[in-house]
Amino acid sequence: MTLNRRNFIGVAAASALAAPHVLADGHGKPRVVVIGGGAGGATAARYIAKDSDGGVDVTLIEPSRTYFTCFFSNLYLGGFKEMGELGHTYGKLAAAGVNVVHDWAVGVDRDAKTVTLAGGGHLGYDKLILSPGIDFVEGAVPGWDLGAQNAMPHAYKAGSQTELLRAQIAAMPEGGTFAMIAPPNPFRCPPGPYERVSMVAHVLKQSNPTAKIIVADPKPKFSKMSLFQEGWANHYEGMIDWIGEDFGGGEVSVDPASMIVTIDGEETPVDVCNVIPAMKAGRIAEIAGVTDGNWAPVNAADMSSKADPDVYVLGDASQQGDMPKSGFSANSQAKVCANAVRGALTGSKVFPAKFSNTCWSLIAADDGVKVGATYEATEEKIAKVDGFISETGEDSATRKATYEESEGWYTGITADMMG
Amino acid sequence: MRWRLAALGVALCLAGGIGRAESGDAEAGAVVFQKCSGCHQIGAGAEHRIGPHLNGIFGRVAASHGDFSYSKSFQRAGAGGLEWHAETLDVFLENPRAITSGTRMSFRGIKDAKDRRDLIAYMRRFSDNPADIPEADPTAAATSHDVDPAILALVGDPDYGEYLSGECTTCHQAEGGDDGIPSIVLWPEEDFVVAMHAYKSKTRNHPVMQMVAGRLGDEEIAALAAYFARLPD
DSSP states (O other), X not given: OOOOHHHHHHHHHHHHHHSOOSSOTTSSSOEEEEEOOSTTHHHHHHHHHHHHTTSSEEEEEOSOSEEEOSTTHHHXXXXXXXXXXXXXXXXXXXHTTOEEEOSOEEEEETTTTEEEETTSOEEEOSEEEEOOOEEEOTTSSTTOOGGGTTTSOOOOSSSHHHHHHHHHHHTOOTTOEEEEEOOOSSOBSTTHHHHHHHHHHHHHHHHOTTOEEEEEOSSSOOTTHHHHHHHHHHHSTTTEEEEOGGGTTTSEEEETTTTEEEETTEEEEOSEEEEOOOEEEXXXXXXXXXXXXTBEEBOTTTOBBSSOTTEEEOGGGEXXXXXXXXXXXXXHHHHHHHHHHHHHHHOOOOOOOEEEEEEEXXXXXXXXXXXXXXXXXXXXXXXXXXXXXXXXXXXXXXXXXXXXXXXHHHHHHHHHHHO | OHHHHHHHHHHHHHHTSHHHHSOOOHHHHHHHGGGTTTTOOOSTTOOOSSSOOOTTOTTOBTTXXXXXXXXXXXXXXXXXXXXXXXXXXXXXXXXXHHHOTXXXXXXXXXXXXXXXXXXXXXXXXTTSSGGGOOXXXXXXXXXXXXXXXXXXXXXXXXXXXXXHGGGTTTTSOTTOOOSSSOOOXXXXXXXXXXXXXXXXXXOSOOHHHHHHHHTOOHHHHHHHHHHHTTOOO
16 A cells, blocks of 8 residues: 555554544543653663554653663773763654653652743653652751862763763872761662772772772672772772761761861861762652652552652662662563553553562773662562672682673663663 | 775785685584683574684675674675675684674684684684585583573563663673773673672672672563663664
């Protein structure tokens, strides 16, 4: 059949009549709105659009035109990656049928099922997916607020903050002091602060070998602790002073104006201070009214909010059980959620939830380590099934292969998110 | 592509036809070929597996087996006139990405020039008279396994495989690229199933894959094999 104007309209009308209206409340195709274009949101938007073959309208709301991955941003600090390599745009998602809206979502009306944009528009939804990442708990580190983030960067949302921190490290005086205020659990990327310490040490060892690194940590232990401590002793002996909970690492205040850090009552002048405050779900989750405390509780089987079956929360913002807050986890959760949402809207088959995560960290050049686990959905939570971690004392070939594997993973996950 | 072939031509001129001037040791090359035999068969009865069979490779235009699905990168190289001779094989084997940047071949290359010469000499044994291939056994490692024939006989559901594949594509690219994590697309289903069961039984060594395969059932592995065997469409 040659497609001319008349029969094209005929075809369109026929398929409109045949289209499923499973949950599209009297408005044609079912609509999904996704807020947040990171590892969770971009993946969910892409999979729903791809797998429904245009059967679901998918809108992704993301203010940034270029998404800089938080994962691998420590490698930028260490000089192993450039910022341009961490930036990803949304063109392929748009080409795959996702309606990409670069704006801030500022309101959610769960009764009317609408999302309000900072630009003034409203978007209706049948299913809403929130993947807003993290914001910081106000007052978590006495003396620090967002107004001080230039003097003492958090660099825990990748981009200009990360570039600022790298510039500050490069400008440190000879023999100067780098301080990190590490966050309490739970937080984004559990090995992240310690990989960062490794990368800062890697840079300073070359450019400023008499410099010191102090880490004030409110926790008694941290992710991959024995691997990091072994690596620090091997590569950066005497440079890093980790002050855990037992030694007052949680008793911290900062003065950004004078660049003084006070740990357990002792004042220390520092040259660079990386403050990583306590975290909570991205603000829109709170605005939507799906948080309980700092995070948004979800049902493990499909990542739906415990407060509203038509709202789903992915990634760092969710409170789901045993999975760490990581880009890998968010991507894994997004695929479970996408399958469930598509099933609810179009009647497609919904398969049982399966989750997995692996986190790679770089300690020094070609010295990579990893930790990972698989998970399943129980009534109560996402529960760990099985896991592994790199061993101390591994040979250098294994560590190099682990690092190379992480580079392969980076290519894989960014393609899986963005197309 | 053409600039890359032109650059290759320059490199070959500078190298002065190494492969031909110094002949390799085919017996030693048979040992080097063990690096290849996980994916490529050579010798009597050799067939395409994860990679194409390598009988008669000398003088053949790249990507010219009509019954094998090559990467776009390889197809472009073949269309651009790349032919396999000692010289081109030598450059390719040193760093496959230098010639075919998008190859799905999960292989970093052979840095040792003597190893490459030996390997090329070995492969030449199966090319001198393509119609009269020596009666050597195919060397693919995939033929030696103890997976239950009943498991291999399972017919996988590619639609189920598509859903399950989400767990794979966080690391393995659906397009088949290989940047530190191997390509898993367009494998013969049996090879895929054998590999996954080797991880599941922990006879193949990789902690992430042992963990992932460890909780996949036989039907699920068959479904994934069926799905990835058809990618990319």
